[in-house]
Amino acid sequence: MAQQRAEFDREFSGRLAAAASQGEGHAAGEAHAHEWETSPWPLVISAGILLALPLAFSFRFVYEQPLAAVLTLGIGTPLIVAGIVGWVREGLGGEALGLSPAAMPWFILAEALIFLSFFATYWVMRLAAPEWPPAGTVALPRVVPLVMTAILVSSSFTIHVAEARLAASDQRGFLRWLVVTIALGVAFVGLSAAEWRELMHEGFTFSTNAYSTAFFSITGFHAAHVVVGLGIFVALLLPALRGRLNEPFTRSASLYWHFVDIVWLFVVSQVYYW
Amino acid sequence: MGAALRSWLFTTDHKRVGILYLIGSLAAFAIAGIMAMLMRIELTAIGPDLTDNPQQYNVWLYFHGAAMILGFQIPALTGFLANYCVPLMIGARDVAFPRLNALSVWLFWAGILLALATFVIPDPPDVMWTGYPPYATRTWGNTAFYSFTVLLLGFSSILGGVNFLTTVFYMRAPGMGWNKLNIFVWSIVVAFIIQLIFVPVLGTAVTMLLFDKYLGTTFFDPANGGDVLIYQNLFWFYSHPAVYVILLPFLGITYEIVATFARNRVFNYKMVVYGGFGGVLLLAGEVWVHHLYTAGLPDWLRVGQMVTTLLISVPVGLLMIGLVGTLYRGSIEYRTPMLYALGVIFFFLIGGLTGIPNAIASLDLHLQDTYFIPGHFHYVMAVAGTFAIFGAVYYLFPKMTGRMYHESTGKLGFWLTFIGMNLVFMPMMMAGIEGMPRRYYDYAQFPQVEGLQQLMTFGAFVILAGSLVTLWNWVQGALRGAPAPANPWGSRSLEWTAAPSPPPPGNFPQPPRLGPEWSPYAYGERA
Numbered sequence A: 001m002a003q004q005r006a007e008f009d010r011e012f013s014g015r016l017a018a019a020a021s022q023g024e025g026h027a028a029g030e031a032h033a034h035e036w037e038t039s040p041w042p043l044v045i046s047a048g049i050l051l052a053l054p055l056a057f058s059f060r061f062v063y064e065q066p067l068a069a070v071l072t073l074g075i076g077t078p079l080i081v082a083g084i085v086g087w088v089r090e091g092l093g094g095e096a097l098g099l100s101p102a103a104m105p106w107f108i109l110a111e112a113l114i115f116l117s118f119f120a121t122y123w124v125m126r127l128a129a130p131e132w133p134p135a136g137t138v139a140l141p142r143v144v145p146l147v148m149t150a151i152l153v154s155s156s157f158t159i160h161v162a163e164a165r166l167a168a169s170d171q172r173g174f175l176r177w178l179v180v181t182i183a184l185g186v187a188f189v190g191l192s193a194a195e196w197r198e199l200m201h202e203g204f205t206f207s208t209n210a211y212s213t214a215f216f217s218i219t220g221f222h223a224a225h226v227v228v229g230l231g232i233f234v235a236l237l238l239p240a241l242r243g244r245l246n247e248p249f250t251r252s253a254s255l256y257w258h259f260v261d262i263v264w265l266f267v268v269s270q271v272y273y274w
Numbered sequence B: 001m002g003a004a005l006r007s008w009l010f011t012t013d014h015k016r017v018g019i020l021y022l023i024g025s026l027a028a029f030a031i032a033g034i035m036a037m038l039m040r041i042e043l044t045a046i047g048p049d050l051t052d053n054p055q056q057y058n059v060w061l062y063f064h065g066a067a068m069i070l071g072f073q074i075p076a077l078t079g080f081l082a083n084y085c086v087p088l089m090i091g092a093r094d095v096a097f098p099r100l101n102a103l104s105v106w107l108f109w110a111g112i113l114l115a116l117a118t119f120v121i122p123d124p125p126d127v128m129w130t131g132y133p134p135y136a137t138r139t140w141g142n143t144a145f146y147s148f149t150v151l152l153l154g155f156s157s158i159l160g161g162v163n164f165l166t167t168v169f170y171m172r173a174p175g176m177g178w179n180k181l182n183i184f185v186w187s188i189v190v191a192f193i194i195q196l197i198f199v200p201v202l203g204t205a206v207t208m209l210l211f212d213k214y215l216g217t218t219f220f221d222p223a224n225g226g227d228v229l230i231y232q233n234l235f236w237f238y239s240h241p242a243v244y245v246i247l248l249p250f251l252g253i254t255y256e257i258v259a260t261f262a263r264n265r266v267f268n269y270k271m272v273v274y275g276g277f278g279g280v281l282l283l284a285g286e287v288w289v290h291h292l293y294t295a296g297l298p299d300w301l302r303v304g305q306m307v308t309t310l311l312i313s314v315p316v317g318l319l320m321i322g323l324v325g326t327l328y329r330g331s332i333e334y335r336t337p338m339l340y341a342l343g344v345i346f347f348f349l350i351g352g353l354t355g356i357p358n359a360i361a362s363l364d365l366h367l368q369d370t371y372f373i374p375g376h377f378h379y380v381m382a383v384a385g386t387f388a389i390f391g392a393v394y395y396l397f398p399k400m401t402g403r404m405y406h407e408s409t410g411k412l413g414f415w416l417t418f419i420g421m422n423l424v425f426m427p428m429m430m431a432g433i434e435g436m437p438r439r440y441y442d443y444a445q446f447p448q449v450e451g452l453q454q455l456m457t458f459g460a461f462v463i464l465a466g467s468l469v470t471l472w473n474w475v476q477g478a479l480r481g482a483p484a485p486a487n488p489w490g491s492r493s494l495e496w497t498a499a500p501s502p503p504p505p506g507n508f509p510q511p512p513r514l515g516p517e518w519s520p521y522a523y524g525e526r527a
């Protein structure tokens, strides 16, 4: 533990210098230790989030001003994307991010509690209901969820292989398996979207009953996590194509992906087959 | 854009991030304080005083509670203080993820801006800080802004938690074992573990609220298989632990101040950390039902959680014993930060004792939703926490600004606020016992409390005067104060002994070296 810490400390001082020399384009040299470090991207991302989420949502659903909603969404989303791109350039290339695998479990703890809250709500509604499924429920697909499970579980294996390839310094192998993982994730999201459309078409919507409420929020929330995971993978892939690899961050990304995979097992068993 | 401005807006340095948190949270405090004044003036006499529109009063009440808890106390403690102190106290150059840290503070600012929008948008939110359905899903008010404010601040907290836990776990200076951490660092560790577990639950609850109101889901709609009690349980499952997210860091910083100005080791360090903080962490999630004694939950839950609520007074009591023990036989110096720290002990004692009748379900059936409850939680959290934050700003003032504040002006501000707080919240509890319900904008049915109400309004003006004196002192000190030495208090802790005032980027001119005898409280034997 102590050794790990000392090791990190060394890494950290290297990182400070790297970030300073990248961030502002100052002349290289020892002066950096005395400069304030900066990065514009956190501010850019926050501004984007403020516009694209609360403001766009309120314009659309509270004040019913679609034009303003489109505008705020249209300004906010590029800000978020630009912020993430800038951050990835600045961070994933130069910085070691050696501590990210240590930080990820804390984040996963928080994420797990979100799902737990949704499931708890679902269980309470379901166990208190006089009849289940409540009136208005349509027949849910039986086969597609199994296919989706197979896809997601295998993607957990493929990302694991990618990670192992990277550890073995096999860059091409890493890229290949990373791309396979991304493809599987995209297939999963596609199936999920198709299923949603199908169900809504049959008249099973957010507001049909307690079951549809739980169904759409839990599966939707899970799908959103898959999308975020895919975004992280893309953020790994693009620098990797130009030869900039980041082993610790790959490990964190894969940890996150395994978590999303495990949550899906709960989603399938609780929401589809119970 | 000026280089200086850019170096602040784009900063990733933990000290500057901390100061950005401080500015935002003091802004929230000021505006939420103005709302409190408006409410107090409205309540001075029976009948309309400032407004005859109860909805308007609800908006004030909404902003006051939400901004004080979510915008002022939590960010001042886990944002400002954690950022400013933790890396310095553990001998680190910065936090583990400096950019993520900057993202946290700007998300917090986004939340503050959204909350401030309350005053300019049509149909502002009017759902208190609790946002209970069905009111919140039926009101004309913009509940979406409430939900998103909570979500932005919550997300900011989660990122902060991930960052700070990693920082404390992996970035301590060599030689700094777990039993040598400052008590404040411990309090932040436990507070952030609590945040990571419970904030997501609140986030989910307000998301469901948003979906119910605007997307047509039926989580809290009994006509369609939902249940409003789900919201209330999720809300308090977070919001009781949230009081510990406030309590632990404010006691933590009080420990630092008390140890420094009493020149004493922390009394029974391990009892405080493992018994006090550990005990609170273990029980924090098992007491929320004490907010729902009258909500119609089954008796096994109510009685069970009455027992756990009484049990959690034990670790809280240990924390109090540690504080008083640290004072015992110390050589006490009554500087302004120390006065505030002693104020914390005073208010927290009264607040904690008035929690016990609330915890007894049979008594609380009568006390719930009366003025007694805001009396209790203002003493225990609102006032004690604010005193700790003010004391901390005074304590860190030389470190942050490199200048000294004016001592007797500081004391004047302290005494005014101290007296004012008691003038408001003591009568508030008395009015509660006389039956005055909380959250009412008028009290024609309770003429017996009119005198007490007027006393409270008077007290509120005394607090206002004290706060203005304090603010003036800070501004004056920052602009014109005498230059401060690196360690004006003679503390033994790293932020004072190893870093100049104010600390440069990278914090320490030389990496701190800790001998085996080093401790942040190495003041020698008791006198």
Ligand code: HEM
Residues within 6 Å of the ligand: B243, B244, B246, B247, B290, B291, B309, B310, B312, B313, B316, B351, B352, B353, B355, B356, B358, B359, B360, B364, B367, B368, B369, B373, B376, B377, B380, B381
């Ligand atoms: C020794 C300990 C304590 C006990 C036994 C206790 C007990 C209670 C109980 C039973 C209630 C609910 C009363 C009701 O609504 O009818 C309550 C409310 C409250 N307590 Fe405490 N409490 C204690 C300490 C604290 C601490 C340390 C804090 C904060 C730092 C705190 C903050 C609050 C708040 C904010 C509320 C009211 C929230 C609201 O309804 O808006 N309490 N307390």
Ligand SMILES: [Cu+2]
Residues within 6 Å of the ligand: B239, B240, B243, B287, B288, B290, B291
């Ligand atoms: Cu509570």
